[in-house]
Amino acid sequence: MWSDARLVMTQLALSRGERALVAGLSLELSGGDAVALVGPNGSGKTSLLRVLAGLAEPTAGDLVMSVEGADSDLPRNALVHLGGHQDGLKGALTVRQNLDFWTAYFGGSGFSISESLDQLGVGHVIDLPAAILSQGQKRRVALARLLVAPRPIWLLDEPTAALDVASTTRFLSLVEAHRASGGIVIAATHTMLDLQNLRTLDLGDYPAHGRGGEQAVSDAESYWLESEPA
Numbered sequence: 644m645w646s647d648a649r650l651v652m653t654q655l656a657l658s659r660g661e662r663a664l665v666a667g668l669s670l671e672l673s674g675g676d677a678v679a680l681v682g683p684n685g686s687g688k689t690s691l692l693r694v695l696a697g698l699a700e701p702t703a704g705d706l707v708m709s710v711e712g713a714d715s716d717l718p719r720n721a722l723v724h725l726g727g728h729q730d731g732l733k734g735a736l737t738v739r740q741n742l743d744f745w746t747a748y749f750g751g752s753g754f755s756i757s758e759s760l761d762q763l764g765v766g767h768v769i770d771l772p773a774a775i776l777s778q779g780q781k782r783r784v785a786l787a788r789l790l791v792a793p794r795p796i797w798l799l800d801e802p803t804a805a806l807d808v809a810s811t812t813r814f815l816s817l818v819e820a821h822r823a824s825g826g827i828v829i830a831a832t833h834t835m836l837d838l839q840n841l842r843t844l845d846l847g848d849y850p851a852h853g854r855g856g857e858q859a860v861s862d863a864e865s866y867w868l869e870s871e872p873a
């Protein structure tokens with residue numbers, strides 16, 4: 644579906660607040676690549692996904708994303724899907740209403756809502772309010788968004804958290820299909836993902852000078868609350 648999707652990080656550095664997290668990160672990905680983003684708690688995996696999604700700026704280095712034939716001025720959210728820690732569902736709305744909203748927001752043109760839910764094995768919850776779903780069902784509905792509005796680059800934060808074995812297998816086969824169609828996947832994870840030719844990016848290998856590891860931010864002036872991305 645996509646030809647020559649590319650994502651190139653060159654000497655990237657990241658900070659969170661005043662604190663430098665990662666430095667000297669270089670990686671070149673093209674269509675079909677999948678990366679397990681690993682590293683200890685607090686090493687910057689979520690922070691890197693936020694930078695790749697355009698929600699924060701790197702403090703140094705270059706980041707280039709492109710798809711052959713696409714307008715070079717495409718906004719980042721036309722190239723990437725960010726699947727964050729939170730499922731981003733409105734509890735009072737049904738699953739269908741939630742996905743209607745996301746289809747309107749992202750533009751659709753992938754699988755239909757019911758097909759996407761079926762692909763994740765949750766077609767039966769389509770008319771239920773999101774609030775009553777189990778954690779694993781919520782996660783699968785959130786992942787259905789990847790199919791409703793196709794994007795070449797999937798940035799996923801612990802995508803298999805809360806998924807049972809069968810749902811994990813089902814999801815990983817969707818990841819393989821995405822790669823086969825020329826997409827790129829970067830998944831922050833603490834568990835092994837059973838994917839073909841999976842590359843590993845360990846942020847523990849790219850500590851920035853002065854990084855405080857897992858130390859919590861203790862100075863109230865040095866943090867802020869960020870909302871989950873749309």
Ligand SMILES: Nc1ncnc2c1ncn2[C@@H]1O[C@H](COP(=O)(O)OP(=O)(O)OP(=O)(O)O)[C@@H](O)[C@H]1O
Nearest residue numbers: 659660683684685686687688689690860865866867
């Ligand atoms: N809003 C914020 N303001 C300041 N520092 C923050 C903020 N959010 C996170 N941090 C800090 O940034 C560092 C990296 O956090 P991040 O969530 O990117 O790590 P992670 O590798 O994804 O961790 P985990 O494996 O626990 O999910 C942590 O030390 C954290 O305290």
